[in-house]
Amino acid sequence: MSQPRLIHLTKRFLPFADAASTELPLAQLLRLSLFQVSVGMATVMLLGTLNRVMIVELSLAATIVAVMIALPVLIAPFRALMGFRSDTHRSAIGWKRVPYLWFGSLWQMGGLAVMPFALLVLGGDVVHQVPFAGEVLAALAFLMTGLGLHMTQTAGLALASDRATDETRPRVVALLYVMFLLGMGVSALIIGWLLTDYTPLRLIRVVQGAAVAGLVLNLIALWKQEQVRPMSAAERAEPRPSFRDAWADFAKGGIAGRLLVVVFLGTMAFNMQDVLLEPYGGEILGLSISSTTLLTAMWAAGALLGFGLAARVLARGGNPYRMSAAGVLVGVAAFSTVIFAAPMNSAALFFAGAGLIGLGGGYFAVSTLMAAMTMPAEGLAGRGLALGAWGAAQATAAGLSTAFGGAIRDWVNMHAMAGDLGTALATKATGYSVVYHIEIGLLFLTLAVLGPLVTRMRKPIGGPAKFGLADFPT
Numbered sequence: 040m041s042q043p044r045l046i047h048l049t050k051r052f053l054p055f056a057d058a059a060s061t062e063l064p065l066a067q068l069l070r071l072s073l074f075q076v077s078v079g080m081a082t083v084m085l086l087g088t089l090n091r092v093m094i095v096e097l098s099l100a101a102t103i104v105a106v107m108i109a110l111p112v113l114i115a116p117f118r119a120l121m122g123f124r125s126d127t128h129r130s131a132i133g134w135k136r137v138p139y140l141w142f143g144s145l146w147q148m149g150g151l152a153v154m155p156f157a158l159l160v161l162g163g164d165v166v167h168q169v170p171f172a173g174e175v176l177a178a179l180a181f182l183m184t185g186l187g188l189h190m191t192q193t194a195g196l197a198l199a200s201d202r203a204t205d206e207t208r209p210r211v212v213a214l215l216y217v218m219f220l221l222g223m224g225v226s227a228l229i230i231g232w233l234l235t236d237y238t239p240l241r242l243i244r245v246v247q248g249a250a251v252a253g254l255v256l257n258l259i260a261l262w263k264q265e266q267v268r269p270m271s272a273a274e275r276a277e278p279r280p281s282f283r284d285a286w287a288d289f290a291k292g293g294i295a296g297r298l299l300v301v302v303f304l305g306t307m308a309f310n311m312q313d314v315l316l317e318p319y320g321g322e323i324l325g326l327s328i329s330s331t332t333l334l335t336a337m338w339a340a341g342a343l344l345g346f347g348l349a350a351r352v353l354a355r356g357g358n359p360y361r362m363s364a365a366g367v368l369v370g371v372a373a374f375s376t377v378i379f380a381a382p383m384n385s386a387a388l389f390f391a392g393a394g395l396i397g398l399g400g401g402y403f404a405v406s407t408l409m410a411a412m413t414m415p416a417e418g419l420a421g422r423g424l425a426l427g428a429w430g431a432a433q434a435t436a437a438g439l440s441t442a443f444g445g446a447i448r449d450w451v452n453m454h455a456m457a458g459d460l461g462t463a464l465a466t467k468a469t470g471y472s473v474v475y476h477i478e479i480g481l482l483f484l485t486l487a488v489l490g491p492l493v494t495r496m497r498k499p500i501g502g503p504a505k506f507g508l509a510d511f512p513t
Contacts, residue, residue, distance in 0.1 A: 063202040068211060071202075072218040073260040074140065074195040077253040078188055079222025081147055084249055085111075085184060086441075087335040088230050089158070091317040096237055097162030105314045105445020107177050111185020112438020118431040122193045136201065137265045139194035144257035147187025151250035154180040155243040191257060193430055198265060217343070224339035231333055294410075294492060299432045301363070301489050302407050306436035308481035309370055309400040311444040311474055312377070313437065316393060319471045323381050324389060334393045341397025342404075345369075349405035359410040360493040366403030367482045367489070373399050374475045374482075381468040410492075444474050 063071075085108055093104045125139045157180045161173030196215060203211040226249075233245045312319075317331040345366065352362055373395030380389035452470035454460055460469065 062204055063199075063207070063211065067202075067264065068199075068214065070262075071195070071199055071260050071264055072215050073256045074191055075215045075218040076222035076226075077144075077147070077256040077260075078192050078195075079219045079224075080226035080249055081151065081184060081188055081253055083223050083226045083230060083335050084151065084154075084246060085181070086313045087227060087317060088234065089154070089246075090314045091321060091331055092234075092237070092242060093158060093162070094318040095321045097158065099162060100449055102446045102449040103161075103174075105442045107181050108314055108445075109438040109442035110178055110181040111188065112435055112442070113182065114186045114189050115434030115438055116431050118189050118193050118434060121190055122197055122430075125194050125197055134265055136194045136198035137261055139190050140198065140257065140261045143187045143190030143192075143194060144254050144261075145187070146183050147191060147257075148250045148254040150180050150182070150184030150187060151253065152247055154184065154250075155239075155246040158242075159239055189430065189434065195260070198261075202264070217346070220339045220342055220346075224336045224343075227333065227335035227339070231330075231336075235327070297488065297492060298407065298410060301485060301492070302432045303436045304481060304485040304488060305363070305367065305403050305407065306433050307440040308367075308478050308485055309396065309403065310437040311440040311478050311481070312374070312396070314441045314445045315448055315471055315474055316377075316396075319377075319381075319468075320386070320389060323468045323471065324384065324386055326386060330386075334390065337390055337393040338397035338400075341394040341399075342401030343397075345398045345401030345403075346405055348398075349402050358493070359406040360489060362406035363403050363410070364486055364489055364493065366399045366401075366406060367485050369395060369399030369402060370482050371399075371479050374479050378472055378475050381472065447474050447477065 090104050090108055093099045093107070121139065125136050153176065157173065157176035161177045199211050199215055230245060230249070234241065316334055320326040320331040320334060349362060349366075373392050376388060376392035376395060380386070380392060448470035450470075451460075451473045452467055455464050455466065455469040458465055
């Protein structure tokens, strides 16, 4: 077989083989993508394993757990600012992204390192005389971890985008998105296996092991990734552009505001169950920790499937806004499936619903992200600002929805178990069911906001003649 044909076959069957370039060889690209694995692992700890442990094993109220997990939302709106600062950062050696990657890694490791001890104090396993010590320590741990996640991911994506060429940039960022999902899926399997027999000591070992693993992965990822470009004292002293001017430059497109609202509402709809899905399996269906942790792997598999399906439709010139609506409708079916799992006492139906949530959410995310690529991000608005703004919309919605989900579940169950809602609803499943119904309502609201965008852009967004898995922008 001739070498040109071999190269052609390699690019055809290995969708990310053509993401490499002279500026960013494949080996360096794969090494850089490890920061997404680290972020995915920490996300599993926050949104999957730890919330189940706090609610079921430590018997904490879902409201407290939801607030703790939602605390990183306080950092999320600043992702756009973080990205902008990394765009304009000035140092003697010329680094822009690496300092944010490094300090983000330190914050992430520090938060996870103290997390298990804070949770044990919060759960009452440790005797102490300090008022609210558990709440304060746990809140600081979640804030530190959230700050590290947002800073690392924003700077890492911007660095990868900087190093890629105009031709390979969508494929490079697509690879990083897939690595994030793979990091979540693989980490969920490993963490679930390690916590099959739960003990407080094992919890400490697993969480602190994840902290060390995340730091090591990020160190490997950022090593010699950004070129050193020395800056003179005069260059460093020059005034920086203002964030307000850069944001106005980014949002000058007519559809930017409505599209970000769509992203916000859709993310809230798909993520309100984050703090409740695993406890729902453990408390209502009686599943073990290892079994409920597999739900994250099911979600990741569904998201990857949605990713591939969206890429196939986009290759045929599909309208991304209409595709977003299709993802929302899949979400409606997904939450309906999860709701019926309790009265039917079916773990299989529950796992199927978790996979469908990932499928609908992934399809929705891919489609809206493709539409977001048409929003202007030129002039003062650099890549860090664009990626930060997108991440801020998603992360803010995810954090708020998590807090609301836990609070609503506790409030409804308090009245349900007291008999205020009638005998038929006097079960612990009532609170969960109400949250899932609210999510369905938010999905229909997302469709209402999305409608004008569909009618405004009747023609598909222009792009490459062939759009495959490797061409997805995120």
